[in-house]
Amino acid sequence: xxxxxxxxxxxxxxxxxxxxxxxxxxxxxxxxxxxxxxxxxxxxxxxxxxxxxxxxxxxxxxxxxxxxxxxxxxxxxxxxxxxxxxxxxxxxxxxxxxxxxxxxxxxxxxxxxxxxxxxxxxxxxxxxxxxxxxxxxxxxxxxxxxxx
Numbered sequence: 001x002x003x004x005x006x007x008x009x010x011x012x013x014x015x016x017x018x019x020x021x022x023x024x025x026x027x028x029x030x031x032x033x034x035x036x037x038x039x040x041x042x043x044x045x046x047x048x049x050x051x052x053x054x055x056x057x058x059x060x061x062x063x064x065x066x067x068x069x070x071x072x073x074x075x076x077x078x079x080x081x082x083x084x085x086x087x088x089x090x091x092x093x094x095x096x097x098x099x100x101x102x103x104x105x106x107x108x109x110x111x112x113x114x115x116x117x118x119x120x121x122x123x124x125x126x127x128x129x130x131x132x133x134x135x136x137x138x139x140x141x142x143x144x145x146x147x148x
Contacts, residue, residue: 020146021146025143026112028059029134029142032048032064041138048063049077049079050079050082055079055080056122059079060123062145062146064077064142065078066142069108072090072101072102073088073105074086076140094119100115105141108134111135112135113133115132115134117129117130119147128147132145
């Protein structure tokens, strides 16, 4: 009994730590790219919505968002807020005055990387620090992030 309880607690602890790791965001980006390669870009894009395979219902805070690589700050899709699709975030600053959208483009063109900024958390409804991973794929900049 004691051994089983310890095992359950260990799993819960590992899961809670894992869920907030920036590596989870990176893995979600990689999974999305693999899905797009296997099923096609349009099929993958259709799953970037709150109730899709790459939205908040399936991935929680580490949902996928996609920018247009040719228009680096224009969102193509957003797994938490579909109303952001088509919006240009070029002139949007976070709480610290950072123009974060262009940073996604910069790290993606170098092969992928992490960007830290402040963004509204869809769960808490508060603006919180967020670490996102972004990577270029076939005309898109694919990203996902976790809140600190």
